[in-house]
Amino acid sequence: MNMKINFLANKWILGGIIWISSFTALCLIWYKHSLTPYEKSAEDTYQIIHQEEITPDINSESMTGNITRRSAKLQKSNETIITNNKIVEPNSNVMNDENSKVKTENLENLNASSVGFGSYPNVPTDYPLRSPVWLRNPKGVPIGDPQPYEIMDRVLIKLWNQGRKDITGASYNTSDGKVYPHYANTAYVQYEKKIILPDGNVYQPIARVTGGPDIAPYVKLIRSGKTPPHIQLLDYDRAGIDPYKFLNM
């Protein structure tokens, strides 16, 4: 016990503890100080995003930019009319015509593809997946080009309408231009080149297994040749859908 106290009373030990404490405190102060502007920036960003979510899509830029500008222009002209007490009343027939014209244009714009694929298909009321990209986010998915997402959504909706009720999502391979719908309990597999073993048997291991996230627990089994009976395997090289042919685009 006495030795322990002596050890702790050693000036080097005490000095070391004090030095480490001071250094830690300085680090914490510096860390807090250096993070403050980023925290502020993150907070501002969050507020902007939150505001965008609250704001109805009709008032957003991008695809509906024309609509917004037209609406703003119209609103401005309305205000001018009201404040100046001119001949044309805001509720007059002329104004109603203008309003209905803008509304029609709005609907037409909202029904047209932002990437030139024509009018959007109707989404079935019992469609189980997330709303297609043009409905849930008219600006497009923030990552990358909205075109692939729109293609996948269109293919999935058509498949659903054709009776494929087991779709869970899709992948779009830019190399071969094909859409690979993700079906429940279904995995796409790609094989390596065939190898003829010395005993004459053919060995062809799996090089790739892909599909929806639900296949994850079975991938090791599929690779080892012990595919569970409820999992269906599709040949990746032969499967896949050419979206342009499938959608007649």
Added chain:
Amino acid sequence: MIRTIFIYIIVLVFSLLPVSKLLPEEMVPMQVSDSGMGMSVKIERDTWVVLFNDSQEYYDQHYVELTVEANAKYDGVYFGSCYVTGNDKRNETFLSGGGDIYYLGGVHDSTSARLVFRESPNVDVIGMGGGWSRIRGTAIDVSQHEEEVSPMEGM
């Protein structure tokens, strides 16, 4: 006497540990990059198995597996490749053949690279392997949460 036996046992256990690492079926996670919110990139490999003059062994277990995963709440894009190099040979596998793969409603994609030796006897030298991948995703339903994971590894 008992102490000597005890030391022998300890030495024996520790000397067998590296041998257990050489089991061909063993897959060792090299690196896992996990966002913690349902997105991950994982690279696994087998350990190098040295097979001297084993004429029955036609292919070896030099193998690297790259797994890209995003759960169902994500939409996004990914790409990557994995490779193994040994005995002056190299095998590289590209996800999607070098392009990007976009996905809706999550994805699981597991690709692998393997070295196949046709020569007999099959004598391996020290080689290397690894992979890289990047997956990005946006969870539309979670306040536009966006994340990206990408590991890079060799061995």
